[in-house]
Amino acid sequence: MAVEAVSRRYGRAVALNGISLTLDAGEILAVLGDSGCGKSTLLRLIAGLDEPDAGEIRIDGHPVAGRGRSVPPEARGVGLMFQDYALFPHLTVLANVRFGLRRLDRAEGRRVALERLAEVGLADKAECYPGTLSGGEAQRVALARALAPRPRVLLLDEPFSNLDAGTRDRVRADTVLVLRQAGASAILVTHDAAEAVEVADRIALMRRGRLLQCGTAETLYRSPESPAAARALGAIVEISGHAVGGGIETPLGSLPRPSRIGEGAVRVCLRPEAIRIGPVGEGRPSRVLRRTFAGSNLRLELAVEGLDRSLLVTLPADAEPTDIVGISLVADRTLVFGDRARADDA
């Protein structure tokens, strides 16, 4: 499946701005972004529930949307699992799963639907009505219903956001298992970075209707192309620096200048592993303003000379830092961006 330069605007608001994506057979792609970034609009366009203003969408090489063509959702062979599950309240669980199996005859449709229900462990709920199901059960029925017609692509819109934290992890693992067993290609939309990392083969980062970057979780974590992409997968600390000659001067020490970075102001993004805390004398001296016990680790708020705000770092829980610590950078773990990135960011 491929999405090419697709845009969608509602009045003046631009929901999607030139998005391009591909999805390989059997691949699970996560679309990660804050609410309102356009990720749900993207799903609706792929499903055919909405039409793009520009660009083209192809499934198995056949164009389904764009260039004046619009294949209606019922003819696209795309499955969609809704955030609120959208189970038909007037139909039993079995009838819900059979709803998309109209092409099969009665007995065969029933057999396939029961098989799908068994796969998600709900064969015994076949005659129940959706109103009597728990949140986790409803989620699994929705999954079975969406998978039953064997869609060429399955779209999942925040499929776990309505579950409480306890059941979420288990249901998520089960869902991935079912998807892998079915060999389905899937696009999963989420605002939860940990979920995207755990579930997906690749992650597409979206922000304000644009695609920031698309790649494996490791690529996005180790070499994000912008500060915004860097922020998407886990907390970072941002400091400013100045590139002169072969080096970069920052309040936390100097770094070598990567060749792609020009001279002048730069932005340095630090993941926790890029900051090393040591005894006084190693690196810049910093005063501990506050320490917070957080179970498995210890959080420190540090005042660093030359930095206009305090710095939050995390240490192992058994660390026993003194009131003054030394702070330095791990050069090959830092992420350096030219000042142009600041403009992109806004």
Place this chain on the structure above:
Amino acid sequence: MSAARGLGWAAALALAALLLSPVLSLMATAVDGTGELWPHLAAYVLPQAIRDTALVLGGVGLLVIGLGTGTAWLVSAFEFPGRRWLDAALLLPLAVPTYVVAYAYLDLMHPLGPIQSGLRAMLGLASPRDLVLPDLRSLPGCILLLGFVLYPYVYLPTRALFLMRAGSLLEAARMLGAGPGRTFLRVALPLARPAVALGTGLALMEALNDVGAAEFLGVRTLTVQVYATWVNRSDLPGAAQIALVMLTGVLLLVGLERLARGGRGFAGSGQRERMSARRRLRGGRAIAALMLGGLPVLAGFLLPAGHLVVSAWQRIRGAGLPDTLLAEAGNTVLYASAATLLTVVAGLLIAAAPGLLGRRSGAAMIRIAALGYAMPGTVLAVGLLTPLALLDSGMAALTGSPLALVGLGTGGALVLGYGMRFLTVSVGATEAGLARIPRTIPDAARVLGRGPIATLLTVQMPLAWPALLSGALLAFVDIAKELPLTLLLRPLNVETLSTHLYGEAARGTYEDGAAAALLIVGIGLLPVILLLRLDRDAVFRRG
């Protein structure tokens, strides 16, 4: 897809053209006859009709606002024995069409009727000439009658608004030291403005549509003049010209209503009711409250309906059931059922239009569908004549036979007229029912392989059927009660309950029509019961 969509568009355009045709043909007809008739109308008919109509609308407007908000406040802000009963009973006048109330009161207030005879007996007077009451057959009489029947249109939304939104705000006003009176005037009334405007607008539309009450009481409003000009003087262009003037008045009314709402919408349902604790009244004040609140119920329902029961009973005991009654009731049910079917099917398609045709064109369809209701029955009938004649000759040319299904003076024409006028009732109910279904539900059906029509039939309709049913019931009752459109479009020699009543009143043989009037009130009670049931459900949900 594109073929289905093209078909949908063609159907939508045809429907829109049909719905717009009365207005266009009114204009054409009016322009047609300008030369000879306009000066006469402008000089002798219109000034008086416009003045009377304006006076009726102004008086009825003030009366329904006073009665409607007053009673709504009474049952929302105070607790007294009988309040729950009063709460429901205040809706009862909705069941009585204006012409039935006028019919009952003319008999009740007749010099030899029960009220005047009773008063004379009490005062020991012998002759009707010794006790002269102001004549009901006058402009003030008409205003009083219409006001006491139409106030529930204001009572219902205003009360709902008090119950839904006012709770904490009214409590805040009380905590800041405002007494009940000050709270009503400074907080509750301004808060209720959108609801009051909405209800008053509906009540005035009804008043404008009324042909029976005004004519029985000798008030020559615009509606009466349209009817008289057409039926008595056979002057269609003249009727069209008056009708156009009326339509302008309707536009003015709609504009005023929008203005009074101040751009604020009125959320009518779906919110939870939450009212602050009512102030408890005891002793004399409780009795006074009950009597005050009971007065509109007495005047608008108990007296006329009770009188109809008594006179119908006397007539039946004396001479048996009128033999025509059964046939007339059959006609009423037949035409109303056919027209209800039409409005429900068309209403379903129009309410689903945003999903079938796209949001914006769908919304436009819904607004066009509301047009029929904005047109008083006489205006719609006059406007439909030319399109019906065109349809007639078109069919004759097509089939070579003059026998057409919806030609003038056929049952088809009447059903079509009913359908157009009350389309918005079923559209509104269906739209509300469909809107309550989350958008993802029909989307899910689409993604699972059903087309838009199949989705409507297998998913949306089964979920929205209570709304469809109540829409059908409301439309059926409105149609069964309708008088002016029936008078003008019915086939020759076909009498319905409402036209029968009109005929008896015109002849002055009141008691013969009592049974028919009673049947109409019975039909009218159906939606009132429905409203009360919905209300009670809301109460249960709260508990």
